[in-house]
Amino acid sequence: MGAExxxxxxxxxxxxxxxxxxxxxxxxxxxxxxxxALTAGYLAALNGEYYGLAVALAVVLLIVAVLFWRxxxxxxxxxxxxxxYLKESEDKLAGEPGVGNKIxxxxxxxxxxxxxxxxxxxxxxxxxxxxxxxxxFSVAAFSTFAIVYPVWILLCNxxxxx
Numbered sequence: 001m002g003a004e005x006x007x008x009x010x011x012x013x014x015x016x017x018x019x020x021x022x023x024x025x026x027x028x029x030x031x032x033x034x035x036x037a038l039t040a041g042y043l044a045a046l047n048g049e050y051y052g053l054a055v056a057l058a059v060v061l062l063i064v065a066v067l068f069w070r071x072x073x074x075x076x077x078x079x080x081x082x083x084x085y086l087k088e089s090e091d092k093l094a095g096e097p098g099v100g101n102k103i104x105x106x107x108x109x110x111x112x113x114x115x116x117x118x119x120x121x122x123x124x125x126x127x128x129x130x131x132x133x134x135x136x137f138s139v140a141a142f143s144t145f146a147i148v149y150p151v152w153i154l155l156c157n158x159x160x161x162x
Contacts, residue, residue, distance in 0.1 A: 038064065
């Protein structure tokens with residue numbers, strides 16, 4: 001591959017990576033805005049004793065968490081596609097005279113034993129994938145509780161316990 005074609009290929013891979021990484025963060029931000037609105041609506045419904053509405057909002061929040069988790073998985077796959085080419089490009093660049101291995105930024109970033117990993121938790125919750133999954137799971141767990149709680153209140157009220 002000629003130098004001009006290699007540069008175009010690198011620019012294309014970088015644009016691909018940048019677009020999908022940005023899309024991933026944008027969709028995550030939208031998830032939190034939507035999740036916050038649904039949670040606020042849920043709490044208002046609970047406060048107003050509209051338990052059916054509270055359950056419906058909690059179900060929607062659970063569905064949203066699952067759908068955004070799946071969307072994030074796809075965005076992560078698309079980011080990894082760009083990273084794969086960029087790694088190859090870095091490897092070729094590292095072989096150029098005067099460049100060296102320090103240009104292998106993606107490989108350094110993935111290295112769990114890297115000197116750049118934060119202490120004291122070097123490999124726990126150190127990637128977007130891990131943190132996003134934890135947050136999606138947390139919202140799904142909260143949603144599950146949020147579905148059960150109003151039902152429990154209704155059941156207890158029908159028995160005269162509350």
